[in-house]
Amino acid sequence: MAFPDEVLADDEQVVVHLHPHWKTMVRPGLVLLLVAGALGFAAFALPNEGWAHILLMVLAAFGLIALLVWFLVPFLRWRTTHYVFTTHRVLLRDGILSRHGRDVPLSRINDVSFSHNVLERILGCGTLVVESAGENGQVILKEIPSVEQVQSTLYQLVEDDHDRRATADDGS
The missing domain is CATH 2.30.29.30 (Pleckstrin-homology domain (PH domain)/Phosphotyrosine-binding domain (PTB))
Known part of the structure; x- marks a missing residue:
């Protein structure tokens, strides 16, 4: 993602443009893998009928909220830090x-x-x-x-x- 040129003076040039190091995304990445793995296991292990189906939908909703809070927000924060x-x-x-x-x-x-x-x-x-x-x-x-x-x-x-x-x- 390039830095917008309109914030620069006429004779000013960007020499280095960085985001925080990728290690800041290790923990959120592990959360992503853990939640996706748990949801995949639950989808495979639970029968797709009756109460188990409702439980699976509730788990999926909580999983999506967890991904939003613990992966998407840190990812956006990382990408929008310049x-x-x-x-x-x-x-x-x-x-x-x-x-x-x-x-x-x-x-x-x-x-x-x-x-x-x-x-x-x-x-x-x-x-x-x-x-x-x-x-x-x-x-x-x-x-x-x-x-x-x-x-x-x-x-x-x-x-x-x-x-x-x-x-x-x-x-x-």
């Missing part, structure tokens, strides 16, 4: 029905660091911490894929933005 790094700023967008956003100009970023535990290192993800001079301060981005590479890219974007601004100031 971490976008451009040549001018870091854009954060999330939300399914109501949207939330935060922009951090590269010129306001003081420090970029990351952390990941052993499992996250194996899976290639982690937490990115962006220190901003803005009034909201620190931005913590969790479940970032290839977090070390993203941290390095963001650091380079901050340096390039600083150089661009210095050149523009010298030219005035």
Whole structure:
């Protein structure tokens, strides 16, 4: 899913566009398999007549509600969470029905660091911490894929933005 260009300035380009790491969908995926397996077993094991048929319909209804709550909502939340790094700023967008956003100009970023535990290192993800001079301060981005590479890219974007601004100031 591409990020909409209308939120970008004329000379701004998207460098990195990410969603949270796929590991955020492991638990909902297991719920999907468990519910589908249980419903499949119930459909096979219960006779399709009388009270058993009614019980099967009730189980199917509860299964669909469980899938909606424990799979579909996390899936939509995962797909509608955007971490976008451009040549001018870091854009954060999330939300399914109501949207939330935060922009951090590269010129306001003081420090970029990351952390990941052993499992996250194996899976290639982690937490990115962006220190901003803005009034909201620190931005913590969790479940970032290839977090070390993203941290390095963001650091380079901050340096390039600083150089661009210095050149523009010298030219005035």
